[in-house]
Amino acid sequence: MAESEPQEGNYDNMVKMVEDLNRDLENLLEEMEKLTVQATWMAYDMVVIRTNPDLATSMRRLEDAFLSCKKEVEKKWQDVLSESKAVEASQTPWKMDFLSSF
DSSP: OTTHHHHHHHHHHHHHHHHHHHHHHHHHHHHHHHHHHHHHHHHHHHHHHHHOHHHHHHHHHHHHHHHHHHHHHHHHHHHHHHHHHHHHHHHHHHHHHHHHTO
């Protein structure tokens, strides 16, 4: 009788281990399916680009336009930051004078 309890424990451990293994395999299979879809789309994109050279040219122009816009936005953002710092610096002495009067 005492020997049957450890065997039941081993059986429960074995069932849990098999369930965990099954879940892990399902997760790996799902990840492989995602990677397969991504690889398929990459291959499709390569075929489209190679068969239509105008598309590659258009993509380069689009990327250049994006980078140009990004550069302008960053430049404008730096200008805005500089202006806000200048305004803050010009207001700081007034605040200090006001606070020191108390």
